[in-house]
Amino acid sequence: MIHHSNTICDDCGERHTPGNSAECIEDLQKQIIRNKDEIAALKDENTALTVALTEQRRRMGAEYDNLDEKLKNVQSIAAREIQKYRIVMEKIKEEHDTYQRANWDYIMPLVEEALKAATDES
Ligand SMILES: [Zn+2]
Numbered sequence: 001m002i003h004h005s006n007t008i009c010d011d012c013g014e015r016h017t018p019g020n021s022a023e024c025i026e027d028l029q030k031q032i033i034r035n036k037d038e039i040a041a042l043k044d045e046n047t048a049l050t051v052a053l054t055e056q057r058r059r060m061g062a063e064y065d066n067l068d069e070k071l072k073n074v075q076s077i078a079a080r081e082i083q084k085y086r087i088v089m090e091k092i093k094e095e096h097d098t099y100q101r102a103n104w105d106y107i108m109p110l111v112e113e114a115l116k117a118a119t120d121e122s
Helices: 021-121
Strands: none
16 A cells, blocks of 8 residues: 555665565566666667667768768869969960060160260260
């Protein structure tokens, strides 16, 4: 019999008629059933979580592979653009040098002419 006046049993931790081993055994059996149910529920939860975790890892793996591929594409595009930029810069430098030489060839005779005129005047 369960009475709130009963003290907590040292053996089973439940309240029952003190010294009644039949009630004690009954309470322990109830605890075993509760524990079994709890363990079964935890196992189910664990299985569900394992399935969810596996699925999440698979998705993240696929996402990672996808991002990795995108990154490689972007790096490849960037490398091609840099190469194009280098070619353009080389052309600009070449044109600049050609222009500078042409400018020099145009200016030098004028300078020499001016120097000669100045020398003749003196
Ligand atoms: Zn007991």
